[in-house]
Amino acid sequence: MAKIHRLTPQQPGMFRAHVLRAERISPSMHRVTVTGTELKDFPWQGYDHWFRLFLRLPHQHTLHLPEFSGPHWYQPYLAIPEDERPHCANYSVAGFRPDTAEMDIDFVVHRGRDGEIEGRAAIWACQTQPGDTLAVLDQGILFDCPPDATGVVIVADETGLPATTGILRSLPQDTVGRVIQEVPTTADRRPLEAPPGVSVTWVVRDGDGSVGGTGALRELRRLTSVDATSYAFVVGESTLAREGRRHLNRLGLAKNRITFSGFWRHAASAAAS
Numbered sequence: 001m002a003k004i005h006r007l008t009p010q011q012p013g014m015f016r017a018h019v020l021r022a023e024r025i026s027p028s029m030h031r032v033t034v035t036g037t038e039l040k041d042f043p044w045q046g047y048d049h050w051f052r053l054f055l056r057l058p059h060q061h062t063l064h065l066p067e068f069s070g071p072h073w074y075q076p077y078l079a080i081p082e083d084e085r086p087h088c089a090n091y092s093v094a095g096f097r098p099d100t101a102e103m104d105i106d107f108v109v110h111r112g113r114d115g116e117i118e119g120r121a122a123i124w125a126c127q128t129q130p131g132d133t134l135a136v137l138d139q140g141i142l143f144d145c146p147p148d149a150t151g152v153v154i155v156a157d158e159t160g161l162p163a164t165t166g167i168l169r170s171l172p173q174d175t176v177g178r179v180i181q182e183v184p185t186t187a188d189r190r191p192l193e194a195p196p197g198v199s200v201t202w203v204v205r206d207g208d209g210s211v212g213g214t215g216a217l218r219e220l221r222r223l224t225s226v227d228a229t230s231y232a233f234v235v236g237e238s239t240l241a242r243e244g245r246r247h248l249n250r251l252g253l254a255k256n257r258i259t260f261s262g263f264w265r266h267a268a269s270a271a272a273s
């Protein structure tokens with residue numbers, strides 16, 4: 001497999017931007033396209049490039065950004081009084097067009113028990129209008145495939161779909177491997193530009209009542225062997241990330257060949273820990 005070249009940010013940069021348009025691209029995914037002169041310099045690396053997104057609070061007209069230097073943004077952020085502190089959430093670059101300085105961000109539209117959209121970022125995405133201001137703090141990429149990897153295993157729920165999409169677009173064409181991608185509904189599946197040697201298995205919940213990530217984990221557990229020289233990337237609900245890594249490790253994949261990240265936490269997972 002060809003070597004993957006990439007950079008991680010030395011100095012995470014903050015980029016201010018505004019909303020250009022927003023649209024529902026599938027039943028569970030709302031795409032917000034943002035732009036701005038500062039975004040021209042966003043050092044997009046492809047793969048699962050992610051960032052911290054800062055949003056104004058519902059009662060605010062403007063975004064209050066923390067003053068920060070280098071990687072030290074958290075303390076200045078916390079120093080902002082709570083009722084003025086912007087909401088901060090983590091998102092992946094779903095698409096980036098440097099010529100027009102446009103970035104797409106795909107927000108999972110998640111709902112509470114009453115069916116109402118929940119989550120401040122998801123609510124913001126579904127209500128935002130052109131001109132709305134925001135900022136992104138570059139965090140680089142998590143995908144960390146060793147140069148000697150003979151194949152990849154990528155497992156994700158819908159919060160990892162933008163990451164999966166970006167990784168598949170960025171991988172060398174001679175990459176071989178397997179993707180297990182969970183989505184809430186059949187219509188949330190999308191065409192993926194994967195190298196020909198990478199197979200994609202979609203897992204669809206279709207209202208079966210299970211928590212996001214459960215189906216992808218079940219599918220991953222059907223794997224009974226894995227090449228010890230592979231590399232795995234497992235992201236999504238925290239149980240999927242943790243138990244997916246455990247399963248792959250039991251099959252013989254070393255922990256340093258597995259990137260795993262809990263992208264969100266279901267209440268039951270949070271209560272169990």
Ligand SMILES: Cc1cc2nc3c(=O)[nH]c(=O)nc-3n(C[C@H](O)[C@H](O)[C@H](O)COP(=O)(O)OP(=O)(O)OC[C@H]3O[C@@H](n4cnc5c(N)ncnc54)[C@H](O)[C@@H]3O)c2cc1C
Binds near residue numbers: 050158212
């Ligand atoms: C590196 C990284 C990249 C990510 N990329 C993306 C991305 O591109 N697109 C994306 O949609 N998410 C992505 N996520 C996940 C996203 O950060 C979380 O889902 C986040 O909680 C959403 O913020 P919120 O303000 O909408 O919800 P919060 O205010 O954080 O949560 C409110 C409630 O909603 C629940 N909740 C949060 N997310 C979900 C969900 N997806 N399904 C069901 N319930 C949920 C929480 O458990 C909580 O009870 C990423 C996370 C990481 C760490």
